Amino acid sequence: xxxxxxxxxxxxxxxxxxxxxxxxxxxxxxxxxxxxxxxxxxxxxxxxxxxxxxxxxxxxxxxxxxxxxxxxxxxxxxxxxxxxxxxxxxxxxxxxxxxxxxxxxxxxxxxxxxxxxxxxxxxxxxxxxxxxxxxxxxxxxxxxxxxxxxxxxxxxxxxxxxxxxxxxxxxxxxxxxxxxxxxxxxxxxxxxxxxxxxxxxxxxxxxxxxxxxxxxxxxxxxxxxxxxxxxxxxxxxxxxxxxxxxxxxxxxxxxxxxxxxxxxxxxxxxxxxxxxxxxxxxxxxxxxxxxxxxxxxxxxxxxxxxxxxxxxxxxxxxxxxxxxxxxxxxxxxxxxxxxxxxxxxxxxxxxxxxxxxxxxxxxxxxxxxxxxxxxxxxxxxxxxxxxxxxxxxxxxxxxxxxxxxxxxxxxxxxxxxxxxxxxxxxxxxxxxxxxxxxxxxxxxxxxxxxxxxxxxxxxxxxxxxxxxxxxxxxxxxxxxxxxxxxxxxxxxxxxxxxxxxxxxxxxxxxxxxxxxxxxxxxxxxxxxxxxxxxxxxxxxxxxxxxxxxxxxxxxxxxxxxxxxxxxxxxxxxxxxxxxxxxxxxxxxxxxxxxx
Numbered sequence: 001x002x003x004x005x006x007x008x009x010x011x012x013x014x015x016x017x018x019x020x021x022x023x024x025x026x027x028x029x030x031x032x033x034x035x036x037x038x039x040x041x042x043x044x045x046x047x048x049x050x051x052x053x054x055x056x057x058x059x060x061x062x063x064x065x066x067x068x069x070x071x072x073x074x075x076x077x078x079x080x081x082x083x084x085x086x087x088x089x090x091x092x093x094x095x096x097x098x099x100x101x102x103x104x105x106x107x108x109x110x111x112x113x114x115x116x117x118x119x120x121x122x123x124x125x126x127x128x129x130x131x132x133x134x135x136x137x138x139x140x141x142x143x144x145x146x147x148x149x150x151x152x153x154x155x156x157x158x159x160x161x162x163x164x165x166x167x168x169x170x171x172x173x174x175x176x177x178x179x180x181x182x183x184x185x186x187x188x189x190x191x192x193x194x195x196x197x198x199x200x201x202x203x204x205x206x207x208x209x210x211x212x213x214x215x216x217x218x219x220x221x222x223x224x225x226x227x228x229x230x231x232x233x234x235x236x237x238x239x240x241x242x243x244x245x246x247x248x249x250x251x252x253x254x255x256x257x258x259x260x261x262x263x264x265x266x267x268x269x270x271x272x273x274x275x276x277x278x279x280x281x282x283x284x285x286x287x288x289x290x291x292x293x294x295x296x297x298x299x300x301x302x303x304x305x306x307x308x309x310x311x312x313x314x315x316x317x318x319x320x321x322x323x324x325x326x327x328x329x330x331x332x333x334x335x336x337x338x339x340x341x342x343x344x345x346x347x348x349x350x351x352x353x354x355x356x357x358x359x360x361x362x363x364x365x366x367x368x369x370x371x372x373x374x375x376x377x378x379x380x381x382x383x384x385x386x387x388x389x390x391x392x393x394x395x396x397x398x399x400x401x402x403x404x405x406x407x408x409x410x411x412x413x414x415x416x417x418x419x420x421x422x423x424x425x426x427x428x429x430x431x432x433x434x435x436x437x438x439x440x441x442x443x444x445x446x447x448x449x450x451x452x453x454x455x456x457x458x459x460x461x462x463x464x465x466x467x468x469x470x471x472x473x474x475x476x477x478x479x480x481x482x483x484x485x486x487x488x489x490x491x492x493x494x495x496x497x498x499x500x501x502x503x504x505x506x507x508x509x510x511x512x513x514x515x516x517x518x519x520x521x522x523x524x525x526x527x528x529x530x531x532x533x534x535x536x537x538x539x540x541x542x543x544x545x546x547x548x549x550x551x552x553x554x555x556x557x558x559x560x561x562x563x564x565x566x567x568x569x570x571x572x573x574x575x576x577x578x579x580x581x582x583x584x585x586x587x588x589x590x591x592x593x594x595x
Contacts, residue, residue: 166193436449
């Protein structure tokens with residue numbers, strides 16, 4: 001008889017006696033003709049072929065568009081070409097987190113290491129909130145800068161970074177309000193624009209905790225969370241704004257009397273987006289969003305901001321989708337749209353588009369189908385996979401998968417991407433803390449696991465970032481500088497065989513013994529492929545020693561005989577060869593016995 005449930009999704013329940021199904025490195029594909037040997041079958045997940053290795057690592061982000069590909073690797077930004085060569089664009093720092101990139105037609109806006117950067121086409125520069133700007137001229141040596149208009153110079157500029165026509169220079173000397181010296185020759189003639197970042201200085205005290213107390217100078221404000229404060233020779237990330245005289249930072253500081261502090265303000269950014277001509281960012285630990293000048297990621301104003309409105313939780317992630325800005329907080333979510341009447345920020349909230357679901361993993365938020373998806377929850381509990389179309393978050397994860405996720409140390413570090421291949425749309429979510437990769441097939445509405453075989457077990461997949469360009473799926477390795485081409489026609493991961501496994505639903509005959517004469521597997525596969533059959537008679541807790549069969553045929557029926565008896569049987573198939581491994585259907589021969 002046909003074993004109808006053998007081709008199925010992953011569903012290993014918290015109680016294995018309830019369900020012990022696994023599906024690793026296979027995914028479901030329906031037979032759309034309706035006339036095939038089965039209504040669905042298990043198809044092998046794609047393999048990896050090395051395209052190139054970048055000199056810095058790991059890969060932290062990929063952006064593709066207009067037949068161009070940009071890759072963030074370590075602290076560097078590269079452009080990669082169709083012949084798998086590359087060109088270094090510039091430095092974007094590195095904090096180990098994923099990198100986001102957004103184009104406006106003339107610039108590539110990059111969110112990396114908690115800060116915003118702009119590839120202007122000639123250089124990669126940090127975006128800054130300037131409080132000194134205007135025009136200058138440079139003498140024939142290129143080292144003396146003269147003020148022409150705008151904000152005049154002052155002695156506090158010495159040691160700071162001045163941008164002249166978007167190129168950075170260090171201010172080495174202050175002669176007067178109209179003359180300064182810079183560190184290296186500026187290659188410019190005539191009038192040039194200049195700007196310098198806002199600097200907040202003063203003194204503060206610490207008491208051996210994470211709190212700093214203002215003593216003198218400029219007081220603190222609620223735009224500072226996510227910025228860096230230099231205090232007593234060390235740098236700290238500002239975590240929270242308490243009031244004008246108190247902030248907290250991300251580490252304990254020893255006790256100090258009044259000590260100088262300095263807060264410089266580049267455009268600090270946890271996440272970014274691009275919508276209707278402007279870039280949008282939100283800093284870490286913040287309820288605030290900022291927007292750039294139209295079509296210019298190098299021009300920012302601290303007054304062009306808005307705060308998450310509907311509920312006072314911090315912003316976890318933002319995403320532009322279908323001409324809307326999804327603003328996901330840690331507990332609730334809301335949607336904003338372009339609004340020319342909002343002359344400061346440029347966008348306003350849609351009061352009818354509020355969702356009582358927050359985001360637990362900022363890097364899980366993705367476009368999928370006609371909506372968005374993310375890992376989240378609300379104050380009642382985490383972690384659930386949601387898909388929202390029309391502002392109604394629908395749960396798409398299962399109790400079984402949610403139980404597995406709950407066993408991980410954290411799900412906040414999850415990193416996700418989506419891709420389309422041969423009619424399937426996949427949401428690939430890797431959990432570094434859980435060392436696992438789960439995939440939702442939006443086409444089939446089913447989950448499966450993917451893993452890289454390390455010689456003894458499955459690790460999370462190598463690919464953490466994706467872009468389709470030059471007619472191929474490029475993916476980046478989370479651990480090194482490797483860029484791979486991902487393809488369904490490749491059956492190994494850069495030379496390592498892809499192990500695959502399917503544990504089927506329970507075969508239960510209540511109190512009766514069932515005698516299993518044979519188990520038969522119909523497959524399409526490559527030459528010299530080996531399948532291993534093992535089984536469990538205690539609900540998937542322990543497994544009998546596996547029995548392997550190797551075939552040289554392109555299409556094969558593998559048959560295992562004399563499989564004993566059981567009241568509750570779970571069959572499991574494992575594939576260990578680097579070959580095509582589609583499983584069309586399975587059959588069992590059995591005979592019910594007596595109690």
